[in-house]
Amino acid sequence: MTPTHIEHIGIAVKDLQESIKYYENVLGLKCYAVEEVKDQKVKTAFFMIGQTKLELLESTSEDGPIAKFIEKKGEGVHHLAFAVNGIENALKQMEENGIQLIDKTPRKGAEGLDIAFLHPKSTKGVLTELCEKKG
Amino acid sequence: MTPTHIEHIGIAVKDLQESIKYYENVLGLKCYAVEEVKDQKVKTAFFMIGQTKLELLESTSEDGPIAKFIEKKGEGVHHLAFAVNGIENALKQMEENGIQLIDKTPRKGAEGLDIAFLHPKSTKGVLTELCEKKG
DSSP: OOOOEEEEEEEEESOHHHHHHIIIIITOOOEEEEEEEGGGTEEEEEEEETTEEEEEEEESSTTSHHHHHHHHHOSEEEEEEEEOSOHHHHHHHHHHTTOOBSOSSOEEOGGGOEEEEEOGGGTTTOOEEEEEOOO | OOOOEEEEEEEEOSOHHHHHHIIIIITOOOEEEEEEEGGGTEEEEEEEETTEEEEEEEESSTTSHHHHHHHHHOSEEEEEEEEOSOHHHHHHHHHHTTOOBSOSSOEEOGGGOEEEEEOGGGTTTOOEEEEEOOO
16 A cells, blocks of 8 residues: 555634634635534635645534644644545555554545544554545 | 645654665655755655655654654654756745745755745644755
C-alpha cells in the first residue's frame, strides 16, 4: 500500500463560525461545504487547498470526541487522512503489521468516502485515517 | 493571499529512526532526506506524498521546542506549512489582520525555503508556517 496524497487534515476548533472567518478572511481559503455528522457529534466545514482538504471540526456535544480532544490538548490538528487505493487491503496489511485498527472494516464518512481510523498509539501519535473515493 | 497547497506537515516524534520505519514499512512512503537543523535543535526526516511533504521532527535537546511540545501534548502533528507566493506580502497582510507573527520577516528553513511562523494563539490553535520556494 502506498497512499497517493493527503486527502484531508482534520482540525478541532471550539467555534466553527469564528474559525471559518479566520480561514476565509485571513488565510484566503474558501469554505465550500458545512455538514453535520450526527454519529460523530460534530459540525464540519471544508476548504480545498491544492490536493488536500482542511476539515474543521466543532463538537455538537460536551461528551463528543472533539470536545474531549480539545479539553485534553487544546484546539489544533486532530487527524491526518491518507488517500489510498484498495482500503480493505490496506487495513489488512495494517493489521498484519501490528497496527491497532479503530475501524476493522471501512465505514462511510463525510462526502461519501469509505474511511477507517487507525489508533494513534500504534501510529507514532498521529490519529490516522485511511480513505478511498469509490465509484 | 491564497496559499497554493500544503507544503508540509510537521510531526513531532520521540524516536526518528523508529518513526521512519513506521512511515516506510507500514505506511509505504519513502524517506528521501534526513537533515539536522541545529538552531531549531531538531533532526528531521522527509517523505513526499502527492504535493505535500511529511517532516518528522525529533528533538536533539531536552530543552528544544519539539521536546517541550511532546512533554505537553505527546507525539503528533506539530505544525502545518502553507505554500504561498510572495511571503513578505503575506506576512504584512497577516499582521494587518491582527495575527501574531513569530517571525516578522522570512528566514531560511529546511530545504532552502523562505519560511515564517504564525503564533497558534492567533490561528485557532494550529502552529502555522508560511513558506515559499524562491529562485
